[in-house]
Amino acid sequence: MNRIITIGREFGSGGREIGRRLAERLQIAYYDQEIVTELVKRTQLAADYVRRVEETQPLPLIPITTGRSFWPSTLPVIDEQLSIFTEESHILTDMAEKSSCVIVGRCADYVLRDMEPFRLFIYADMDFKMERCRQREDDVAELNDKALRSRIQTIDKRRSKYYSFFTDQEWGARENYDLCVNSAKLGIKGTVNALAAYLA
Amino acid sequence: MNRIITIGREFGSGGREIGRRLAERLQIAYYDQEIVTELVKRTQLAADYVRRVEETQPLPLIPITTGRSFWPSTLPVIDEQLSIFTEESHILTDMAEKSSCVIVGRCADYVLRDMEPFRLFIYADMDFKMERCRQREDDVAELNDKALRSRIQTIDKRRSKYYSFFTDQEWGARENYDLCVNSAKLGIKGTVNALAAYLA
Numbered sequence: 302m303n304r305i306i307t308i309g310r311e312f313g314s315g316g317r318e319i320g321r322r323l324a325e326r327l328q329i330a331y332y333d334q335e336i337v338t339e340l341v342k343r344t345q346l347a348a349d350y351v352r353r354v355e356e357t358q359p360l361p362l363i364p365i366t367t368g369r370s371f372w373p374s375t376l377p378v379i380d381e382q383l384s385i386f387t388e389e390s391h392i393l394t395d396m397a398e399k400s401s402c403v404i405v406g407r408c409a410d411y412v413l414r415d416m417e418p419f420r421l422f423i424y425a426d427m428d429f430k431m432e433r434c435r436q437r438e439d440d441v442a443e444l445n446d447k448a449l450r451s452r453i454q455t456i457d458k459r460r461s462k463y464y465s466f467f468t469d470q471e472w473g474a475r476e477n478y479d480l481c482v483n484s485a486k487l488g489i490k491g492t493v494n495a496l497a498a499y500l501a
Numbered sequence: 502m503n504r505i506i507t508i509g510r511e512f513g514s515g516g517r518e519i520g521r522r523l524a525e526r527l528q529i530a531y532y533d534q535e536i537v538t539e540l541v542k543r544t545q546l547a548a549d550y551v552r553r554v555e556e557t558q559p560l561p562l563i564p565i566t567t568g569r570s571f572w573p574s575t576l577p578v579i580d581e582q583l584s585i586f587t588e589e590s591h592i593l594t595d596m597a598e599k600s601s602c603v604i605v606g607r608c609a610d611y612v613l614r615d616m617e618p619f620r621l622f623i624y625a626d627m628d629f630k631m632e633r634c635r636q637r638e639d640d641v642a643e644l645n646d647k648a649l650r651s652r653i654q655t656i657d658k659r660r661s662k663y664y665s666f667f668t669d670q671e672w673g674a675r676e677n678y679d680l681c682v683n684s685a686k687l688g689i690k691g692t693v694n695a696l697a698a699y700l701a
Binding site for chain 1: 682700
């Protein structure tokens with residue numbers, strides 16, 4: 302059976318880098334938000350092409366996405382969000398069925414729950430997250446500590462809302478994960494080494 | 502520097518057994534509630550002896566415990582709890598200063614915070630905890646699932662209150678720990694192996 306490792310993470314905790322390095326160490330595939338979005342786009346291009354072909358034929362219009370067919374909604378923005386989420390969920394399931402992988406974000410722990418993934422959550426002390434943001438993000442140089450802390454909290458609030466909307470579970474609550482790791486304790490590389498050993 | 506590993510744990514998660522086995526694997530000392538209580542009793546016996554000796558001399562009465570001197574309280578039960586906690590904290594600090602060790606419970610993560618312990622929290626899915634209770638506790642045979650679940654929750658509520666009273670922190674909240682482990686995922690022995698590798 303494929304080994305599926307999903308990672309939820311606080312902004313600034315280094316969860317994405319830990320995921321990428323862990324996948325390298327375990328020699329399995331790696332997917333994150335950008336990769337999944339790109340895959341969805343390409344799938345959507347293919348789907349649009351099929352739709353255009355169909356529309357030139359005398360066929361009834363069939364909804365391409367199950368998102369639109371299963372989730373009737375009167376709010377276009379929610380309709381679109383649901384549609385994207387459904388597309389992403391299909392892509393994730395395809396990928397996880399094809400090979401062992403690490404997946405960062407995208408509610409993958411919930412989407413792939415039937416495949417019994419190992420569900421990681423990475424968090425860190427606020428000082429560590431702020432320091433990491435200052436080292437890596439160019440656009441935070443002008444923010445003072447209070448503003449940076451607030452930005453980190455805002456991004457995490459968005460992640461939390463996204464997660465609870467699609468999963469009806471609490472983001473970062475221990476009962477939804479198999480292992481919750483404070484990356485500040487051992488640092489990014491130390492945490493990757495420790496996790497590779499834990500999962501060996 | 503001594504290696505200090507503290508363990509907080511949900512009732513039924515196997516946190517105590519994991520702590521004992523982990524100490525064996527790492528070949529360091531192990532302390533839990535019963536051991537600490539016993540040590541406090543013996544210390545108290547010694548302290549009582551000293552007090553009796555002092556009282557036969559024309560000396561001013563000096564409070565033996567800092568608990569009584571720092572925490573003025575009008576409720577005898579709280580006064581006693583604080584006194585016990587203070588005694589236990591002294592014992593824990595002594596032990597941690599003497600040698601590397603695993604300590605289960607007793608708010609050790611907070612008491613020893615200046616020694617920068619590795620702070621573990623062990624939890625598990627309710628089904629796992631109930632199954633483990635049924636296998637290990639004779640007195641739960643007569644309880645149906647609902648009653649057993651309720652008992653487990655009551656014990657954890659007590660632990661949570663005890664922890665927050667003495668530490669002013671939230672019990673089991675990820676920010677107070679370095680690693681939170683769902684013991685149901687790999688089982689007790691699997692979790693011990695994985696943790697020994699993580700901490701190697």
